[in-house]
Amino acid sequence: ASTLVPRRLFDPENLEQYFKLLLRESSEHTYGFEKLEAFDCYLVWSAESGLLALCGHYFSSQNIRHLAAPLLQSYHGLAPAEGYAIFANLLGQKVQIAVFERRNLVFFNTFDFWKPNDLLYFILLAYKQFDLNPLDIPLTLSGTLIEDSEIFRLLLRYIRPMRFPPLPEGFQLPAEAKSLPDHYWFDLAGV
Numbered sequence: 001a002s003t004l005v006p007r008r009l010f011d012p013e014n015l016e017q018y019f020k021l022l023l024r025e026s027s028e029h030t031y032g033f034e035k036l037e038a039f040d041c042y043l044v045w046s047a048e049s050g051l052l053a054l055c056g057h058y059f060s061s062q063n064i065r066h067l068a069a070p071l072l073q074s075y076h077g078l079a080p081a082e083g084y085a086i087f088a089n090l091l092g093q094k095v096q097i098a099v100f101e102r103r104n105l106v107f108f109n110t111f112d113f114w115k116p117n118d119l120l121y122f123i124l125l126a127y128k129q130f131d132l133n134p135l136d137i138p139l140t141l142s143g144t145l146i147e148d149s150e151i152f153r154l155l156l157r158y159i160r161p162m163r164f165p166p167l168p169e170g171f172q173l174p175a176e177a178k179s180l181p182d183h184y185w186f187d188l189a190g191v
Helices: 012-019 049-058 068-078 116-129 150-158 175-179 182-188
Strands: 002-006 029-036 041-048 084-091 094-101 104-112 139-143
Touching: 002 012, 002 104, 012 029, 012 041, 029 049, 029 068, 041 049, 041 068, 068 084, 068 094, 068 104, 068 139, 068 182, 084 116, 084 182, 094 116, 104 116, 116 150, 139 150, 139 182
Parallel strands: 084 139
Antiparallel strands: 002 041, 029 041, 084 094, 094 104
16 A cells, blocks of 8 residues: 655654555554655555565565655656656556656556456546546556557557557666566566
8 A cells, every 4th residue: 555645744653644544454564655756745655564574584674665656756757848648557456547747746546456447447537537638648558468458459449649668778677577568567667
């Protein structure tokens, strides 16, 4: 779970308060945060403590980041100086949607979807919320999506143009990863 908190409202001593309505009280959670300078806010995250303990066996706790932080920073670099940009990153049955206006982040949320129509609904909802035409404002797609899929074909019926982001200059993928399209790895490019 994650949320964005404006700098002026951020309190690092009470991170759990940001999740009172989002998390079940039955599981134990660990909280963290990361400052997002470009947006004058903090990304506050929560993870099950057992999951973080497992990660701690393999990684330094200083290296643990929520994937939304580098993803939003990468999107910021692609957003145009004028007008709007809409981005969607798919991670299995989750989609992270971000809307930028003149390189300013104005919307970010994560949704669970079970069917292609659910995904279409959440993406079109972002267009509607900002009164944008999905035939005028391109959608930049990253993550686990292939062009020859039911989801891609459905999105293409309602949204044009759609494009995949390029990986940043100098980002090196292992040889085993090259069998998948570059946009699969876009959310890792800023890590």
